[in-house]
Amino acid sequence: MKKASKSIKAKVMTTTTTKPVSERSLNNIREIVGDDVLPIVEYLQDKKNISEFKIAEDISTEVNQVRSMLYRLHSQNLVSYYRKKDRQKGWYISYWTFNPAGLKHASRMLRKQKIEEFKERLNREEENRDLFYVCPSLCTRMDFDNATDVEFKCPECGRTLVNQENSKTIALLRTKIAELEKNFS
Secondary structure, eight states: OHHHHHHHHHHHTOBOOOOOOOHHHHHHHHHHTOGGGHHHHHHHTTBOSEEHHHHHHHTTOOHHHHHHHHHHHHHTTSEEEEEEEOTTTOOEEEEEEEOTHHHHHHHHHHHHHHHHHHHHHHHHHHHTTTOEEEOTTSSOEEEHHHHHHTTTBOTTTOOBOEEEOOHHHHHHHHHHHHHHHHHHO
């Protein structure tokens, strides 16, 4: 019986030969899921079917925090898992594997989200063309309605707000949208 359990453990903790996650992919993961998950991604990238307890132990983090991070990664299809009941304790233990194929989808969704955000901002900038006011100390920037609410005084430093011509901002947003859409297809 003991020999069978050792072979199961050996099978569960196998490593794979995948190429390391690129810095660009790590930045995407950071932006999508958060900074705190990166130690888990780096830990799992060359391993397969690792228990959440082992992950927590090896990255020196509480198992509840590790589970939370793993579930966030799972929600973006960046990890997969299966559950197995521990016969001695009666608990279910999840065994996790990094899913590098999910990176492509997550990156695509991030790019799509950025395009939408830039389009919304471009729309606001165009609707309020030349109706933005900025503090000379660059404390704040606001549209005409908000500037009138504060009587054209900066709420941070009290200096008088000045009109900002936003054609460069509009051009920059259009360029960013075009770049993202070009790389999106």
